[in-house]
Amino acid sequence: MKKLFFLNLILILSLNFCGKKEEEKTEEVTPVATLDAETQKGKELYDMNCATCHGSVGAGDGIAAASLNPKPRNYKAPASEWKNGNTEVAIIKTLNEGIKGSPMVAYKHLGDDGIKKIAKYVVHLTKN
Ligand code: HEC
Numbered sequence: 001m002k003k004l005f006f007l008n009l010i011l012i013l014s015l016n017f018c019g020k021k022e023e024e025k026t027e028e029v030t031p032v033a034t035l036d037a038e039t040q041k042g043k044e045l046y047d048m049n050c051a052t053c054h055g056s057v058g059a060g061d062g063i064a065a066a067s068l069n070p071k072p073r074n075y076k077a078p079a080s081e082w083k084n085g086n087t088e089v090a091i092i093k094t095l096n097e098g099i100k101g102s103p104m105v106a107y108k109h110l111g112d113d114g115i116k117k118i119a120k121y122v123v124h125l126t127k128n
Contacts, residue, residue, distance in 0.1 A: 035124065042121030045114055049107065058125035068103050075125045086126050091119040 035043060047056070053072040055061040060074030073082060083099055084090040095115045098106035107115060 035121075038117050039120045039124055042117035042119070042124075045110060045118045046121050049110070050118070053103070057128075058122065070102050072104070075122060086123070088116075088119045088123050091122050092116065095119065 046054075051062055052064045053062045053068065054075065055065065055072075058075035060072045060077075062072060065072050075086070079086045082090070084094045092115055094104070095107045095110070095118065098104055107118075110118065
């Protein structure tokens with residue numbers, strides 16, 4: 001009888017242990033942040049139009065960055081290093097007008113709606 005008791009105890013303990021392991025696993029795959037619909041659309045436009053220069057997460061290290069002067073803005077840089085600024089309004093201005101004398105051209109052709117969504121995503125990248 002005593003033996004059975006210990007066998008049961010071991011069984012219960014090991015089941016518990018396995019259960020805990022499973023929990024840890026699911027925590028690992030939980031996404032860090034989900035984007036709202038507008039910002040997600042902005043990400044799609046960004047990946048198509050901007051990532052070659054600014055990099056996939058906006059660190060200013062896209063594949064074309066090395067050959068550019070001045071270098072594409074690193075969105076993680078402090079606001080003081082930005083020419084127009086890193087707020088949504090300032091980024092919309094940059095996208096409408098471009099930055100004179102630099103490879104950063106205007107993106108007016110993406111339309112007010114597209115520009116607003118990209119600006120939202122760039123603001124997201126400044127913080128993430
Ligand atoms: C051909 C490369 C290139 C592409 C493509 C490009 N950029 Fe830029 N971008 C630059 C460069 C270079 C600068 C830095 C300009 C400077 O400092 O004078 C810059 C600067 C910026 C800035 C900072 C402006 C500031 O206030 O200092 C923002 C915001 C920006 N880009 C957003 C975008 C977005 C959004 C897209 C896509 C729609 C995009 N860029 C596409 C090269 C590019």
